[in-house]
Amino acid sequence: MSEHIVSPKIYGMIFLALMVGTFLTVFAAGKDFGPMNVVIALVIATVKATLVILFFMHGKYSSKRTKLVIVAGFFWLAIMLGLTIQDYSTRHAEPSRTELHDSPATQVFRS
């Protein structure tokens, strides 16, 4: 078989990197970076996920066809997240539940 065998040494290094990432994300959560809190958490998570895909899941050593499928999966995920979020974020804020209860429209609907 001509498949690439990843050595335990690389697995160990990736494991250590993932541990460092976990520590960093917990450490960063204890500090307040304002709106950057979410960004920092997601960047660290994405770096960790990329390491898992490339090395633990052998993404780095797989065929071009398999790589295309992996990238396509995340591309479609990006379409779903991106387009839905831009839709929601460009609408007016939706009324809260309390407001809904008091609005004339709800009253009519209830009576």
Added chain:
Amino acid sequence: MHRTGELYGQFKTLDQQKETATLGMWIFLVTEILFFGGLFLAYTINRHAFSTAFGVGGNMLDLTLGAANTVVLILSSLTMAMAVWSATTSKKQLVTIFLILTLVLGCVFLGVKVVEYKQKFDHHLIPGNGFDITYCAKNPSACGLSGQALESEKNEIEEGLRVDPDLNAHSQLYFSLYFGMTGLHAFHMIIGAGLLLWLILQSRKGRFDANYNTPVENIGLYWHFVDIVWIYLFPLLYLINRHLG
């Protein structure tokens, strides 16, 4: 069934046969990415709409248990990767050992999850009639809260109610998503544990070696995927906008 390392008629080489299996597994995982993606999307939109209630909800989770579980799950990914390595290098006994380690770590993760869920039951944080986000602030002894922890809990609830009068309903939404997402993740882990059990039984018969290891490799892919879902769930549910101490 399971004639090891045999070349099937529709393939030219064993390499091609193996790549086909890997490709098929990845196509399945892509559907899983989009499946979980829908939940992550629902979470993102609701977090954006009710950020105060989601912040209060997130602070009710046990960070120590969540972080410990993250370490356990990443460690289980390492042992799974080592099981695949052992198979591709024909170390048949090591395959079984690493698979058992992975299964044990997976069970530890699920056990910790049970402890966490039980705690949420006790603290009245299960969505439904009994849901009460203020329960721990009102009954500190039932939640083991005292001193500074109790003060910050009270402040948090007070501040939350000031910003969002409908805090109870909106934090209930947070916990619905928390149980939905971690529950679906745990369900995947249970399926993974079943698959691992089957792999261990096969591996004990010496089925997997350098010639034939597709089941180990593909169930490994599934296991790592479940790990990746948790890598995102942990910061999103436990960490964002957390007030420590």
